[in-house]
Structure formats: structure tokens, C-alpha cells
Amino acid sequence: MSATADVTTALREKFPQVTLRDSLDHPAVNLPAAEVPAALRFLRDERGFDLLADLTAVDWAEGVSPRFTVVYHLFSTAGHEYLRVAADCVNDLEPSMPSVTALWAGADWHERECYDMFGIRFDGHPDLRRILMWEGYPYYPLRKEFPLAGIETPLPDAEVAAETGTKVIAAPMAGGPFVASPGEINLTEAEPRAKDESWNEHREKPEA
Amino acid sequence: MSTEFVIPDTAAKTAAARPAPGESAEFQTEKMSLSMGPSHPSTHGVLRLQLELDGEVVTKCDPVVGYLHRGDEKIAENMTYNQFVPYTDRLDYLAPLANNMAYAIAVEKLAKLEVPARCQAIRVITAEMARISAHLLGLGAFGIDTGAWSVFMYSFTEREKLYKLFEELTGARFTTSYSRIGGVARDVPEGWTGRVNAFCDQFLPILEEILGLLTRNKIFMDRTVGVGVISKADALAYGLTGPNLRGSGVPLDLRKDKPYSGYEQYEFDVPVGTKGDSYDRYLCRGEEMRQSVRIIKQAIAKFPAGKWYAEEARRIYAPQKDKILTSMEELIQNFMIVTEGPQMPAGEVYFEAENPKGALGFYIVSKGGGVPWRLKIRGPSFCNLSILPKVCVGTLVSDVVSILGSLDFVMGECDR
Numbered sequence: 001m002s003a004t005a006d007v008t009t010a011l012r013e014k015f016p017q018v019t020l021r022d023s024l025d026h027p028a029v030n031l032p033a034a035e036v037p038a039a040l041r042f043l044r045d046e047r048g049f050d051l052l053a054d055l056t057a058v059d060w061a062e063g064v065s066p067r068f069t070v071v072y073h074l075f076s077t078a079g080h081e082y083l084r085v086a087a088d089c090v091n092d093l094e095p096s097m098p099s100v101t102a103l104w105a106g107a108d109w110h111e112r113e114c115y116d117m118f119g120i121r122f123d124g125h126p127d128l129r130r131i132l133m134w135e136g137y138p139y140y141p142l143r144k145e146f147p148l149a150g151i152e153t154p155l156p157d158a159e160v161a162a163e164t165g166t167k168v169i170a171a172p173m174a175g176g177p178f179v180a181s182p183g184e185i186n187l188t189e190a191e192p193r194a195k196d197e198s199w200n201e202h203r204e205k206p207e208a
Numbered sequence: 209m210s211t212e213f214v215i216p217d218t219a220a221k222t223a224a225a226r227p228a229p230g231e232s233a234e235f236q237t238e239k240m241s242l243s244m245g246p247s248h249p250s251t252h253g254v255l256r257l258q259l260e261l262d263g264e265v266v267t268k269c270d271p272v273v274g275y276l277h278r279g280d281e282k283i284a285e286n287m288t289y290n291q292f293v294p295y296t297d298r299l300d301y302l303a304p305l306a307n308n309m310a311y312a313i314a315v316e317k318l319a320k321l322e323v324p325a326r327c328q329a330i331r332v333i334t335a336e337m338a339r340i341s342a343h344l345l346g347l348g349a350f351g352i353d354t355g356a357w358s359v360f361m362y363s364f365t366e367r368e369k370l371y372k373l374f375e376e377l378t379g380a381r382f383t384t385s386y387s388r389i390g391g392v393a394r395d396v397p398e399g400w401t402g403r404v405n406a407f408c409d410q411f412l413p414i415l416e417e418i419l420g421l422l423t424r425n426k427i428f429m430d431r432t433v434g435v436g437v438i439s440k441a442d443a444l445a446y447g448l449t450g451p452n453l454r455g456s457g458v459p460l461d462l463r464k465d466k467p468y469s470g471y472e473q474y475e476f477d478v479p480v481g482t483k484g485d486s487y488d489r490y491l492c493r494g495e496e497m498r499q500s501v502r503i504i505k506q507a508i509a510k511f512p513a514g515k516w517y518a519e520e521a522r523r524i525y526a527p528q529k530d531k532i533l534t535s536m537e538e539l540i541q542n543f544m545i546v547t548e549g550p551q552m553p554a555g556e557v558y559f560e561a562e563n564p565k566g567a568l569g570f571y572i573v574s575k576g577g578g579v580p581w582r583l584k585i586r587g588p589s590f591c592n593l594s595i596l597p598k599v600c601v602g603t604l605v606s607d608v609v610s611i612l613g614s615l616d617f618v619m620g621e622c623d624r
Binding site: 023026027028051056071073082104105106109132133141146148193208 | 281282286319446555560582597623624
């Protein structure tokens with residue numbers, strides 16, 4: 001317990017703007033966004049928090065300022081302690097945060113996910129693009145205004161690519177189970193298990 | 209496997225590449241891009257690897273994930289804590305009981321709730337059974353990836369026995385949804401622990417037989433020893449956890465180092481690899497199953513009596529069915545829990561459990577009430593896969609298959 005109290009005190013000595021954060025379990029601190037890389041480097045190199053367990057964000061809803069908070073969970077493999085570090089994004093409309101990919105290579109995917117889900121840009125990230133949704137997807141699904149039912153979006157195809165200007169690599173799934181590329185291959189040819197050949201994408205389904 | 213060939217204009221290229229008189233002749237090669245998956249037997253689900261090949265050597269690997277993304281975190285923000293339990297089954301769908309437990313403990317930490325010793329023991333037993341079942345599948349699939357079909361047959365026979373026990377306990381073989389916030393759904397059936405004990409006794413010799421098919425198998429060793437080496441530093445930098453981290457020599461096991469659910473009472477060893485190759489990761493999983501059996505046997509030997517739910521959790525754990533139908537007080541409680549959800553204080557918690565694939569974490573932000581404001585799921589497979597671009601480069605295509613098998617990932621928790 002004393003070791004973790006030491007961490008927050010040491011951090012506050014080195015970074016005077018650090019404040020304690022309410023937490024029900026692990027020690028937690030708030031940081032200004034600009035100091036995140038330096039503070040996390042200090043924690044990793046001098047305090048033994050060598051594992052970036054998790055990196056995520058919280059959206060505090062539209063109209064709340066600061067709206068987005070990026071939350072880091074660090075773990076010390078020697079001291080077996082967690083530490084929560086939170087930093088508010090400065091801009092509510094175009095949130096951004098300095099990247100920590102230089103500290104932990106694993107932050108790469110976490111930051112991509114955060115960008116994908118919340119639209120937070122990570123400055124200095126080597127390859128910031130969507131990870132769970134497809135490239136060219138127009139929304140940020142974990143923002144509070146995004147509806148649970150989702151918003152109908154056309155699948156990535158040449159049109160989306162032309163509109164968004166992003167490069168779409170169509171997943172080559174043809175030949176896989178139950179999949180045929182639309183517009184390229186005849187469904188009945190690509191999927192021989194579709195026994196009813198009386199209709200396909202070129203011929204209307206007869207009225208029952 | 210589908211391929212995207214860059215068809216070279218061979219005649220022009222060879223003409224251009226032909227050395228001018230006097231220069232030394234060098235081979236000119238074309239890079240080929242190969243899309244492995246999403247429907248490929250070795251990608252164990254819907255992972256796609258965008259590989260760039262120089263001959264048969266991988267020069268670049270770009271994993272494409274998200275094919276199984278269902279928006280679990282968004283869904284969680286829109287339902288009560290209890291309603292989300294079935295969704296946790298579908299994270300690592302090879303060990304739903306372990307996920308159920310991790311989620312329940314995370315929410316209980318938020319509620320500052322202690323569950324009785326019997327409940328803890330039930331959870332430990334089921335989580336370790338889930339670990340055995342998940343590792344058996346991982347091993348079987350790894351065997352297939354490296355050309356050993358029979359391992360799969362042996363391991364699935366054992367999994368079937370586990371599924372029978374799961375079904376008896378939870379009513380479901382696969383999607384168990386067994387944990388509740390503040391307890392488990394029901395007590396263990398009469399004689400169930402004895403049957404689990406009997407399973408363990410007959411399982412140990414079979415496990416030796418299964419591992420014997422691989423451990424000194426020349427073909428298996430050729431495919432795995434020295435393949436996909438992950439250094440200690442890399443494993444930590446990429447946030448690997450579970451057997452993949454321990455295979456690289458980091459002795460981190462949250463059951464030992466950050467004990468939860470009473471794991472501190474049980475004696476078990478944490479196997480650690482030395483080289484960090486595919487073979488070490490395999491050895492770690494094999495040993496972990498032996499240790500799981502040890503834990504289960506200890507938990508059954510001192511199986512505590514008492515309730516399987518926290519009795520003080522009156523506003524969280526739904527009352528017993530017979531009470532609901534006979535008592536006004538319990539009826540009201542049940543109504544409130546079902547309609548408004550279990551009432552939680554405001555605050556933040558982060559809890560990680562040592563699941564078969566690694567540390568499954570739940571970060572819950574609550575503003576009070578029955579619905580989380582934000583629930584982040586840290587899927588161990590997501591982190592474990594993020595090392596692929598690093599570890600696959602410079603290996604052969606066939607080694608990629610072996611690396612994937614040894615990382616033992618589940619796309620359900622990677623894509624969430």
C-alpha cells in the first residue's frame with residue numbers, strides 16, 4: 001500500500017499538475033494531456049509499471065466539457081499493482097491525445113481502437129486507422145449520440161472509397177462459406193449449395 | 209485461402225532486370241501479397257492476415273480484425289448489469305464460465321460486495337474447468353495446424369465430458385451464463401463435485417497421453433521449436449498476458465500475483481517458458497491443465513458449506529424463486545432488480561482475471577443506478593494478436609500457421 005502511495009506522491013512531485021482521481025479500487029491520477037507521454041515514461045522506467053494493461057476512453061456525453069477522457073491502466077509485473085492514469089482531451093469537437101506507441105508497442109492497437117470508436121486522434125501514432133470497423137466507415141460508434149440500433153451504412157465498396165477518398169481493400173471472401181462478392185460473381189456459381197437456382201441477383205425472385 | 213496476386217509484366221521486368229554487361233547478376237524477385245483468411249482453417253475464426261511475401265518469406269504482416277465485432281461495449285451501456293451476463297459468454301466463447309466470473313467480480317468490486325466462500329469455490333472450480341476445456345481446444349487446433357489430427361480427437365473426447373458437467377450445473381453446454389452479480393445462478397447439484405473429482409482422476413492419465421502425442425513428436429517439434437520467438441521485452445511491450453506472456457519467461461499469473469475469488473488458498477505452480485517460441489507456449493498450456501486439476505481437487509476437498517450468493521446483496525442479487533412467489537418483500541425486491549437493475553454506487557473500477565487466454569479486464573464507469581455509463585472489455589486475444597506484425601516478419605508462411613496456433617486466440621473477445 002505504501003508503495004502505491006509513493007507512486008502518486010512521486011508523480012505529483014515531478015509533475016505538479018497531477019491531481020488525485022476518485023477511484024473505488026486502484027490508485028488513480030488525473031494528468032494534463034500534454035504531460036501524458038512524459039509521465040507514463042516516468043512511471044514505466046522509474047516506477048516499474050512495465051505493462052500497459054489497457055487503454056480506453058470515456059465519452060461524458062455531448063455538451064459536457066471536457067467531453068472525452070482517455071484512461072490508461074498500468075500494471076507493475078514486479079510490484080503487482082495497478083495504476084489508473086486519466087487525461088482529458090483538450091478539444092471536445094476534435095479530440096486528440098499524444099500517442100504512447102513509443103513507450104509500449106501494444107498501445108498501437110489500443111489507440112487505433114480508441115480512434116475507431118470515439119474519433120480521438122492520437123498525435124504521433126504511426127498508422128492511425130480504423131481497426132474494428134472498416135476503413136471509410138463514417139461514424140464513431142461508442143460516442144453517446146450514436147444510437148444503439150446503429151445507423152445503416154453501405155458496406156465498403158468503390159463508391160464509399162470514391163466519396164471518402166480512403167483506400168478500401170475489399171475483403172476477398174469469395175469462395176468462403178456462404179459468401180459471394182456482389183456484382184462480380186454469380187451467386188449460384190459461387191455458392192453451389194444455393195440449390196434454388198430459379199432466381200439470383202440477375203433474375204427476380206418469382207412471386208410465391 | 210484467397211490470393212491477390214500482383215501479376216508482373218514478366219517480359220518487361222526481366223528485360224529491365226537483366227544485368228548490363230559487366231555488372232554482377234542478381235536475382236530479382238517480385239513481392240506477392242497474400243490474404244490469409246478470414247475464412248481459413250488456421251485463423252481459428254474470422255481473422256484475416258494481409259501478408260506480403262518475398263518467395264515464401266513473410267516481409268510484412270497486417271492483421272485485419274473486426275469481422276466479429278458486435279459492439280458489446282455499446283450494448284452494455286444500454287442494459288442493466290445482470291442483463292449483460294449472457295454477453296460475457298460470447299467473449300471468449302471457449303471459456304464462458306471464466307468470463308462470467310470475471311465480469312461478476314468486476315461488478316461486485318464496484319458494489320463493494322463480498323461473496324461467500326462457497327460461491328468463490330464454485331467459481332474457482334468452474335473457471336478451472338473452463339481453462340482445461342479452452343486449453344484442450346487450443347491444443348487440438350494447434351495440433352491440426354501442425355499436422356497432428358489425432359490430438360483434436362482425444363481432446364474433444366475430454367471436452368465432451370466437461371460439457372456434460374457444465375450442462376448439469378448450468379443447464380447449458382456452451383453459453384453458460386452462470387454467474388450473477390453477488391453469487392452464482394444456483395447451487396451445485398447433488399453429487400456434482402464428486403463427478404468433477406472423478407473426471408479429474410480419469411483425465412490426468414489421458415492428459416499425459418494427449419501431451420505425449422505432441423511433446424516429443426519430431427514433426428511437431430520441427431514446426432514449433434524456435435518458431436515465433438517472442439522476447440520478454442516484446443511480450444511486455446505488446447501487453448501479452450496469459451500463457452503467451454509466461455511462455456516468454458515472465459512469471460505473471462494474476463491468480464498468484466493479484467489473487468481473487470480465494471485463489472490464494474490453493475497451491476499451484478505457474479509454468480514459465482525459457483525461449484518464448486511456439487513450443488514453449490504449448491508446454492505452458494499443457495502444464496497449466498495439470499495445475500488446474502490440482503486446484504479443482506483442492507477446492508473440492510475443502511468445499512465450504514453455506515450460501516452460494518451474498519445474503520446482504522438484497523438490492524443486487526435477485527431473491528430465490530420460492531420466496532418471490534410467497535413473500536411480498538421479496539416480490540418487490542425482484543421487481544426492482546429486474547426493472548431498474550441492481551443498484552450500484554458511482555465510481556470506477558478495473559478488474560482483470562486470469563482467463564485461459566490471458567488477462568480479461570473489465571473497466572466499469574458507473575454514475576450510479578442499474579446501468580453502466582461505460583464498460584470497456586480488455587480482451588486478452590486483442591493484445592495477443594497485436595504482436596503478429598512483429599513476430600511474423602521473416603518467418604515462412606507455414607510458420608505463420610504455427611504461430612497463430614500457439615498464440616491460441618479467440619476472435620469473440622478480440623473483436624467484441
